[in-house]
Amino acid sequence: MPPSPNTGRTSSRSWIAVAIGVVVLVAGFTGAWLLRPDAAPVAAPAPTPTVVTPSATPTPVATPAPAPVGFAANTASYDLGALPQVDVFAVIPSLPVDPDPASAPTGEVVTAAGAGAPVFSDPTGDPVAVLPAEYVYGGTTVPVVERQEHWVRVLLTGRQATPSTGNPGQLTGWLRAQDVTFAAVDARVEVSLSARTIDIVGPGGSERIATDFGSGVEGTPTPTGRSFIMTTRVEPSFGYTRGYPLVYLSVQSPTLDGFGGADVAITAFHYHDARSGAISNGCIRLDPAAIQRLSELPMGTPVLITP
Template identity: 60%
Template sequence: MSDQEHPTRKPGARAGALIGLGSVVVIAVVIAIVAVVVWSRTDATPAARSASTAELSSPTPTPSPAPTGFPANHAVYDATALPQANVFAVLPQLPVDAEPHASFAGYTARPLADLAPIWADPLGDPVAALPREYRYGGTTVAVIEKQNDWVHVLLTGRQGIPSAGNPAQLTGWLRTTDIELAPIDVTVEVSISARTIDIVRAGVPERIASDFAWGTDQTPTPLGRSFIHLTEVTSFEYARGLPTVYLSLQSPTLDGFGGQDVAVTAFHYHDERTGAISNGCIRLDEAAITGLAELPAGTGVSIRP
């Protein structure tokens, strides 16, 4: 066959074939890279994926609240060597209430053991002891401040008798580890100028008296906060067999009363019960004293002018 019999070859045919082959190679490489990337993401272990998710979603830990108040004291003391805080005690080593018209903390406290040490200053040593049992009450006390490790409480007794010291409401500190702490949502509010007495339960007042008798100028009713330390039926004729509700406050002017070396303020019944006529006690009618007598020991009482 002569050369003229061969088919004629077109220019550029081979170049086009090479270009087409190159495109295929590039596409294949791109597909391979995408596959590797996808495989590397999907092939991660469940644990690794969980850890990654946790790093993104874990909340910032909330720090524990710092303890409030005085530091804890775990020392052991011989409370039997300390003078007892009771209605007859005169304890100049204990402070009086610095905020007599402040509110209560909403708790009562009572010793777990026979005696609980009492501090004037929680950074020092105890100076008195609170009994768990006492014939004349005063062992369940009102709390006026609650901390993590301590409670500030009102106490029976006096810092001094009126003629030789300060007879105002005593206070002290107890360790929370030494006491039974119980919530209480009731208080008593007395206004001498308004002639009203309310029992306040969970913030809701109930008017129990719109008239009563209180102390004279020479023997005034003590003002400020105190607590019910004893309720009992006495033999006093004027009480007519109804209960007398004794408070932790004592007279600001009388060293003693009725032959006793105490002058405790109380709510009680009396036939004459209007105006400034008493020795400091608050005289009420039968319904009012009956209502007050139902309140538990340690109930806070605020008496305002």
């Protein structure tokens, strides 16, 4: 696992179709004779009975539109400057750890529409942090894992706690849909630690980019569950990468409070000469072709690591 950077500081609209009732009008037939005032009355012809065939299916009844699913809208204004920033260095105890780490995201990512978006641990309360629109170490484009009419739940960088003090797992939070800009993300990365495979899965199918790699040892395992690509960069000072990019993830070590003198322990994909089996501090070590391919993916791309 490489040292993390050490300075500085991310609701598919649920519409329920309304059934439109169809009103079937059945007209009866009646007959009548019109007589002039000076004309002698004549006998009316016998009426011809009209046969009405009942419909085979009942007439649909209009259904009222249901109430929108999810939490109510919140249009309040908040002082974002008074809130802690969500970034790779942040430790925010009030933000929840991902409750459903094995599920796939929705295929959307969001970024703050303004300078920042308030982050809520619970949409019925007040915000507890702010997601900046820009940050030097990334993490501002975040995947949506649940979308409602007025809210989205997203994955975030940072931690709820360090491993020595609590649960360091992947953070989540709620953002108001009015505060973010949506974009589609058409790929995700799937890593199987047991099968030693890595695939990029998209609309056109699955592309296998690795059939072996280096991963964490027992004391410093590679974290499992869903996360996302936080940032991608080349660090010339990391000689073991041979100049290839490091693809940093949003999730950090489950056992290390910090690494290499920094107070963060970020998981990353990166190149290494030794890259087979349990060998690392939690990072995933790859060959040049695989790391180059991963470096082409956009920020916010979901990553799912399974045991």
